[in-house]
Amino acid sequence: MGLELPILWLSILMFGGLGVLLLLGLPMAFCTGSLAVLFLFLFGNSAMLNMLPSRVFPFMTDYQLSAVPLFIFMAAILEKAGIIEELFDVVYKWLGGLKGGLASATVVSCTLLAAMVGVVGATEVTMGMIALPAMLRRNYDAKLACGSLLAGGTLGILIPPSVMAIVYAVVAQQSLGELLIGSVFPGLLLSGMYVAYVTARCYINPKLGPALPPTSASRLLKSSSFCAAR
Known part of the structure; x- marks a missing residue:
């Protein structure tokens, strides 16, 4: 018109x-x-x-886009199989003795999950259902809990395999392999900086993210080592 x-x-x-x-x-x-x-x-x-x-x-007939539904399918399999819950549980058992250990475990679990599925929505929703209630039950600061979850969840657009990188490579006509290789270090750097920030904030103000009692932390560590040995 x-x-x-x-x-x-x-x-x-x-x-x-x-x-x-x-x-x-x-x-x-x-x-x-x-x-x-x-x-x-x-x-x-x-x-x-x-x-x-x-x-x-x-764009829709580009063969590189075929990886997108496969990544989403892999995320659905991991969620239904319960692997994500076990991954978060293991990481928390190792980091639970630190101040802010649950928030740091959330970031680490989001990083590992992003390296598996490459979908931000799957990471945010899944870790939000698992990690956020666990942090709030242990009297974590709500802002710190939500911030660690959101910051870690957005790593899915950067750490390979990344659906966003695939779409960008198709639209911009760039090499997908070079984009994925070039995003590995920045993604891991961001994850490490998030963990360092959470740990520093919680050691400055322990009320933001209280650590597990020493007896509970040692018990969790022994149980995780026993499960790994089995």
Whole structure:
């Protein structure tokens, strides 16, 4: 239709419409896709509307994108098999004696999980159901607990295998292997800095993340060593 509208009002209408559709409970893909088609029809022309399928289908037929559903499937398998819970339990048993050990274990578990699945949503939801209640039960500061969970969960977009890196490689026509290799060190560096920050904050103010009592920590460590030996 080619309607003209200032960029300010166009942005307000676009983001406002996105918020309304999300509040209605529609999936993200349908929200963004329908808004894109609607705004192209109202404020664009027929050439721009015809350009949309010609840009979408070449990307969707790229063989590199086949790794995305496989990573999501692997995350679903790990969740249903209970491996994620056992991974978090083992890491916490080793770090429980430190101040803020549960928050540090959350970051480490998120890092390991990100290296398995490469999906941020799977890491955030799964660790949020496991780690957050455990930290709150042990009187951890709510801000520190949520911060460690969110910071560790976002490592999934950086540490290989990363779904975001796959999509970026396809869109930008860059080497996927080079992107994955180049993101290993920054991801591990961020994870180490998160753990160091949490540990330092909890040693400065032990009320933020109390450590396990020595007897409980030693008991957990012995049980984890026994399970590993078995």
